[in-house]
Amino acid sequence: MSPKFLRSLQSNRPDLPEAEKDPLYVQSLGRAMQVLSAFHQTDKPLTLQEIATISGVGRSAVQRMVFTLRAMGYVDRDPDDRGYVPGLRILDHTLDFQRLNPVVVKAAPVLLELRRMARERIDLSLWDDLRLVYASRLQSKREILSSTLIGHKVPLFCTSGGWAILAHLTDAEADALLTRSDRTQCTPKTITDIKQLKREIAKAREKGYAVAHEQILSGEIAMAAAILDANRRPVAAIHLAASLAEWSPEEFEKQFAPLIIQAARTVSRA
Structure with a gap:
């Protein structure tokens, strides 16, 4: 990079x-x-x-x-x-965060069950301004090093989790975040045009989840739903990622959309 x-x-x-x-x-x-x-x-x-x-x-x-x-x-x-x-000593603080953050603690059993049912990579990311920070990563049968590390960061503007989070913000808030983002391509298919990004966010708002094709990794399809706090504000996202060599976009969405929506609702605060 x-x-x-x-x-x-x-x-x-x-x-x-x-x-x-x-x-x-x-x-x-x-x-x-x-x-x-x-x-x-x-x-x-x-x-x-x-x-x-x-x-x-x-x-x-x-x-x-x-x-x-x-x-x-x-x-x-x-x-x-x-x-x-x-x-x-830095790892002491990592452990403190993992065991005391309420979203991470509540999500842990939900992520394990989702991984058991989907048999694909499951991630929990926390929203931090223009980026998402992975707080939990459950591997699939094929992984690269960067996709297994807690603390790995990805941009908000071009990820399924980012679109799912942006879909729960007002148009003005989402526009401001997109405008401030450094919209550098991660793959040749990464969407950088704000109008196109807003269309993806609108789709996520309508469906309750977002799907991203090869936005961060070539050959990967990812789906995410936002986790909301007690004020119905997005704070995190649950991701499910798989290979386009094994799944068509239609089958991937049909198979996993109900699972990821339910998982995010379970972790969200009422």
């Missing part, structure tokens, strides 16, 4: 500049999180200078923060001494 595409998948909260002006905002803590977040954009260990360049934090400050984070177990040296990598 290109650096531009990777950056587009990072958290891009529009309210952050306002939060930085608040007297309760701890700037040093914010910078430390920027340092840790530098690893989001790399597939190799990082030097201090690389961390400084990616995070936008000065090198001397990065050096002090990395020393502190290493002492606490949140950053470590690469075994081959090529730079720094995330430390083991």
